[in-house]
């Protein structure tokens with residue numbers, strides 16, 4: 430009896446670990462739809478697939494083979510910027526879109542989280558129009574270029590994949606140059622300077638310090654964990670969509686920790702819960 434319970438517990442833990450590590454795999458989801466093969470390839474090449482899989486609540490605006498042509502010819506980093514502005518940091522399926530109260534809603538995208546977005550380039554405008562739901566960049570004056578074609582995949586409320594008719598390109602999105610051009614580097618050469626400037630109190634974290642000087646907005650005291658969302662929240666008045674992203678991150682961190690500790694202390698009931706969670710996960 431005891432060994433049965435403990436082996437069940439073992440299975441339950443394995444299941445929980447494997448199912449909570451990533452809620453979904455966008456590459457796998459899109460692989461079921463050959464018409465999104467090019468889009469799927471670009472997500473993988475640019476590393477966006479990994480970023481998407483690291484999120485818990487997300488909506489991907491997908492482009493089929495026929496409408497992605499203009500993007501696949503671009504340099505990968507440009508394509509990445511544009512595509513990351515097709516990934517909404519919230520869950521919107523067709524039902525939720527049809528229930529939108531306001532004529533237009535501004536949502537935050539993964540491009541905003543990259544920290545290189547300028548003005549409102551990292552936001553999308555979702556509007557209800559006479560011809561249905563339309564999407565456009567939230568930049569002032571940008572047109573609503575893309576129409577909602579159909580819902581491709583939905584796993585409420587973790588991931589929704591919606592097909593849109595056209596790429597949504599924020600004005601100026603390909604002109605920004607976050608890394609200095611190669612020619613400019615040798616002129617400014619003093620390599621030790623940035624290191625000397627760094628306050629001794631600054632934690633010796635990986636690469637973030639080298640990025641920090643570029644956007645002058647970043648406060649030195651900002652925790653390196655969220656250099657992207659922090660300053661942005663202060664800049665843009667649209668509060669509600671921005672609040673979503675950090676919240677989602679917090680719950681991500683909490684949930685597994687809680688379940689792990691309670692699992693240690695309780696017995697059979699947890700096994701049942703674990704198995705249920707496991708089955709739901711599959």
Ligand SMILES: *[C@@H]1O[C@H](CO)[C@@H](O)[C@H](O)[C@H]1NC(C)=O
Nearest residue numbers: 448449451452485585586587
């Ligand atoms: C999404 O996925 C995570 C991780 O698997 C899970 O904990 C959560 O319950 C899921 N649902 C929502 C609404 O976040």
Ligand SMILES: *[C@@H]1O[C@H](CO)[C@@H](O)[C@H](O)[C@H]1NC(C)=O
Nearest residue numbers: 451454455456457458460482
């Ligand atoms: C996602 O799915 C693809 C294709 O099935 C696979 O190659 C890849 O390793 C998976 N990624 C993760 C993180 O499981």
Ligand SMILES: *[C@@H]1O[C@H](CO)[C@@H](O)[C@H](O)[C@H]1NC(C)=O
Nearest residue numbers: 462463464465466467470494
């Ligand atoms: C889409 O294009 C990819 C190559 O980029 C191809 O492998 C795939 O078969 C195409 N799918 C359709 C439905 O045309």
Ligand SMILES: *[C@@H]1O[C@H](CO)[C@@H](O)[C@H](O)[C@H]1NC(C)=O
Nearest residue numbers: 533534535554556571572573
């Ligand atoms: C969204 O776009 C439409 C059409 O361009 C515009 O009328 C509306 O004001 C925009 N909504 C917001 C909140 O900016």
